[in-house]
Amino acid sequence: MTDDAFSDGDREEPTVSCERCGREWNLDRELDDLDPGGHAVEQFALDHERHTGHYPDDVTPWTARCRRCPDGERFLAERPARRWAETHARHTRHPVRLEAPTGAEDLVSADGEVDGS
Structure with missing residues (x-):
């Protein structure tokens, strides 16, 4: 079939x-x-x-926010959010806060380290 x-x-x-x-x-x-x-x-x-300016019901994005500059993005899946955070941190040497829809947070640093908070 x-x-x-x-x-x-x-x-x-x-x-x-x-x-x-x-x-x-x-x-x-x-x-x-x-x-x-x-x-x-x-x-x-x-x-x-x-x-x-808001998401439909039952949709909560992953948020990546730079802790030094105003850059940040929202994504509907972890993989692109993490990729953005790692790329931004690597290129700018700025730490990036990665917020999951559940409220859990990671801090992604320029050296690739991830600090789960």
């Missing part, structure tokens, strides 16, 4: 809600516009935050 053996009606379409906006979205159109593995929910959450 191949992927094209399923009709469009057979696939499960993710739904995202936002209590602050009082809305719910079915991401069927986003799934059509993205390549396989395109992470429709993650992309929708990033776009929602960019347009509204």
Whole structure:
């Protein structure tokens, strides 16, 4: 059986809600516009935050913040957040605080050391 053996009606379409906006979205159109593995929910959450200033329900980003300069970024997964923190620390020699959605924090230093706090 191949992927094209399923009709469009057979696939499960993710739904995202936002209590602050009082809305719910079915991401069927986003799934059509993205390549396989395109992470429709993650992309929708990033776009929602960019347009509204907040994330949809049940989405909390990883945050990487430089402790010396105003640089920082938010990510929906640990790997890109950690990569950004390590790269920034290595290039600037600044320590970077990496905050997990759970509230746990690591301090990433220029020498590659990670200090879990």
